[in-house]
Amino acid sequence: MLHWFSLLADWVLIRVGVDKSEPLGEALHFFIEDTSKIFVLLMIMIYLIALARASLRIERVRDYLAGQHRLLGYGLGSMFGAVTPFCSCSSIPLFLGFTSAGIPVGATMAFLLTSPLINEVAIVLLGGLLGWKFATVYILIGMGVGILGGLFLDSIGAERMLQPLVQQLSGQGASPASATGQRRLTLADRHRFAAAELEEILRRVWKWVFIGVGLGAALHGFVPEGWIEQNLGAGQWWTVPTAVLVGIPLYSNATGVIPVMESLILNGLPVGTTLAFCMSTVAASFPEFILLKQVMQWRLLAILFVMLLVSFTLAGWLLNAFAGWVI
Amino acid sequence: MEIKVLGSGCAKCEKTVESISRIARELGVDASVVKVTDLQQIVALGVMSTPGVVVDGTLVHSGSIPHRDEIERWLSG
Numbered sequence: 001m002l003h004w005f006s007l008l009a010d011w012v013l014i015r016v017g018v019d020k021s022e023p024l025g026e027a028l029h030f031f032i033e034d035t036s037k038i039f040v041l042l043m044i045m046i047y048l049i050a051l052a053r054a055s056l057r058i059e060r061v062r063d064y065l066a067g068q069h070r071l072l073g074y075g076l077g078s079m080f081g082a083v084t085p086f087c088s089c090s091s092i093p094l095f096l097g098f099t100s101a102g103i104p105v106g107a108t109m110a111f112l113l114t115s116p117l118i119n120e121v122a123i124v125l126l127g128g129l130l131g132w133k134f135a136t137v138y139i140l141i142g143m144g145v146g147i148l149g150g151l152f153l154d155s156i157g158a159e160r161m162l163q164p165l166v167q168q169l170s171g172q173g174a175s176p177a178s179a180t181g182q183r184r185l186t187l188a189d190r191h192r193f194a195a196a197e198l199e200e201i202l203r204r205v206w207k208w209v210f211i212g213v214g215l216g217a218a219l220h221g222f223v224p225e226g227w228i229e230q231n232l233g234a235g236q237w238w239t240v241p242t243a244v245l246v247g248i249p250l251y252s253n254a255t256g257v258i259p260v261m262e263s264l265i266l267n268g269l270p271v272g273t274t275l276a277f278c279m280s281t282v283a284a285s286f287p288e289f290i291l292l293k294q295v296m297q298w299r300l301l302a303i304l305f306v307m308l309l310v311s312f313t314l315a316g317w318l319l320n321a322f323a324g325w326v327i
Numbered sequence: 328m329e330i331k332v333l334g335s336g337c338a339k340c341e342k343t344v345e346s347i348s349r350i351a352r353e354l355g356v357d358a359s360v361v362k363v364t365d366l367q368q369i370v371a372l373g374v375m376s377t378p379g380v381v382v383d384g385t386l387v388h389s390g391s392i393p394h395r396d397e398i399e400r401w402l403s404g
Contacts (some may be wrong), residue, residue, distance in 0.1 A: 057390070058390065059375065086376065087339065087377075089337030089338075089339070090337075090375065090377050096370040097373070
């Protein structure tokens, strides 16, 4: 079905009279095919997912997680992190809200770690640009980092390393917050919500799609083999932790960074190294750490930092070893 | 009428304050719109996704920039 977009690009090139085998033609073809494909997929996916999650409010996620067995909590926390739309500026109120409802720090962190890594826009971009196999591997790694990270944090007793204020709040019981009385949503309500989400998300991401794919197209058409290929292409072991160390202080959201991933991979950077770099720019950032300082002591922040460094590095190595299978 | 907008300084919170004040002026409603950025207060009100809106002590909204018709309903209520 996706080859329609290639045919569309063929047709446009014939109409404007550019030869597909020229570098310019090749770049244009790539650009038209990829942007049209991504926008169509985005519109369908955002709308359908929003339709399904219209009734999913963070308060309900909290109440649901609060009643779960500890071990199940990590998986569910990570899963909800992936499907719940959530702005990083809310991470502190969310952390406090979850903690006071008695949810273990690990499950809360599973939510917070997975949330920036996985969302519908990221999945569409990955699937459309790098293939659905790669998208699946990305989701598995993203959720794996969230789940194992949460498990690890609880096993070292992370709750003792929270700020005193948070420890007092812990398990105090959820404050009775039914902001919007949960009435049953009609189909019309769901449609209105989904249409609003679609508009809001597209408004936010459209330029990133153009910039990212444009970059990829330029590389595709004009750069045969870059220096990346020669210097880093062999996937030397140290390139992965270096990529993560460079990535952590940089900050980007998944939408901005995935088209860049595509250009890096096309230009010869090994998949594992690329993934490690991109996940670390998305999952961790200095602004985020500064926010978390309000609820965590330095010791825990340092542990979190090292934990992310280690887990993205391991994921990168693993993926470099199995690169042939993934792409 | 006293309206509080809860949120620790994200762009959406600013927009919420702006649009509530603007609509109140348009409708000629006498409302004071204050921003609350103190975490303890936000948590005490049970808000987990910001911006949240409190009208005369009751939490009426959280998690997004409220729609115009919603704002009008609060202001006229």
